[in-house]
Amino acid sequence: MTQYLVAIHHPDDYDPSVAEDEAMSRDIDVLNDEMTAAGVRIFVGGLRPASSAMSLRARPNGEVFITDGPYLETKEHVGGFWVLEAADLDEALVWGRKAAVACRAPVEVRPFH
Structure with missing residues (x-):
């Protein structure tokens, strides 16, 4: 069985106190x-807003540069996720569809290596 990431995407200005x-x-x-x-759920977690993230980038000299905010500047960020163990992509997509409906948000399903 393969493990899959089922990620929920929220807009940059997502406010759970209003949206949920x-x-x-x-x-x-x-x-x-x-x-x-x-028996498919391995782990589940919700994330704080992307504005609370810290990004780390290694420089060629080995120094690590730390900045406030998300690594990517986009209009949407991962707001939460599940790690599932499913027989195949079709089964993972069934769970992804249910997640999109329950969370009322776009969902990405991606297999782990």
């Missing part, structure tokens, strides 16, 4: 319970 209501929280809880019951 009780129904959404309940839908995510139900999805987490379903994943656990199916």
Whole structure:
């Protein structure tokens, strides 16, 4: 079985206190319970806003340069994710579809090496 990243993407200005209501929280809880019951969920985590990130870049001299903010400047960032173990991409996509509905957000499904 292969492990897959199921990543939830949020816009840069995402505010969970505004965007996430009780129904959404309940839908995510139900999805987490379903994943656990199916034995596919390895790990799940929500991330703080991209503005809280620190980016590290190695320089040729070995020094590491640290800056405030996300590594990439984009309009969307990963807001949370699951690591799942699925039989194949089709099964991972089934879970990704459920995640997109529960989280009301775009989802990316990607296999690990």
